[in-house]
Amino acid sequence: MGEKHIMDQWIERPFDWVTVGLAAVVLLLLIRNLVLGSKLKKLRKSYTQFMSGTGVEGLEDIIIQMQERLSAQEEHQRSLKQSISTLNEKVKRKKGNIGIHRYNAFAERGSDLSFSLAVINDEKDGMVLSGIHGRDETFVYAKPLKEGQSAYALTPEEIEAINLALRQDK
Template identity: 70%
Template structure:
């Protein structure tokens, strides 16, 4: 028993030896994992023409930034086109009627050509036996500085119903 007490350094040496063996085993395990990781990395990077992953990530980030800029530009273009389309005078309403109740057919007409903002014009043709008169009235927000007839108002309403 005196020998065990006199030689505590033997136990410390054995403990250190066990720790060294455990660390050696752990080192081999990590070495194998690192070898597999390098193999996977080499297969992943094979054929890309890039030597490290950092350059790939930087390149992808730059391309993403360019695409975001392109997306913003396209969005602005679409909004601009939408605004242009709304301002186009593409809503048309035609109302035919008989201007003179006692004779003739529905040969008179009112045509409204307006935008979504109700800007545009109304053309009215009053057909008589010997001649036809054509009148044009500008529209701003659905109103004209000239008096609108009920037939012209009907043509405007027909044009507005087509936009819906």
């Protein structure tokens, strides 16, 4: 009978169950609040270290300075690209490809003492210098080139020297 009496008390007092349940919820919320407080403290410490005490106003100044530096660097990069492009065009026009072809101008006597020397750029502008070596003397001829052609007739040896100069670029 004593057991029934205890059960009757619990059933008759439903507010006791509610009170116990609410106490458990409050306890859980308190624990959660302590955990979140600890995490917030760690986050504040990290934020303070990251900001080095500069504050929000300091952060805005830093961002503005970084944007200004970035703009200046982008302008400098554009300038460098333009300079490189200009230099590439100048280099292409320089006469730096050289081809030399030695040959025997007179097959029946002598040796490969005659030559044709081509000095041209990537656009095939430049000159061909030819030396015809004979027994007693050497004759030297120069022919200007524009786009691989000359106003003067080119010999097969001179054409070979031009082709050799063009192959050096590859």
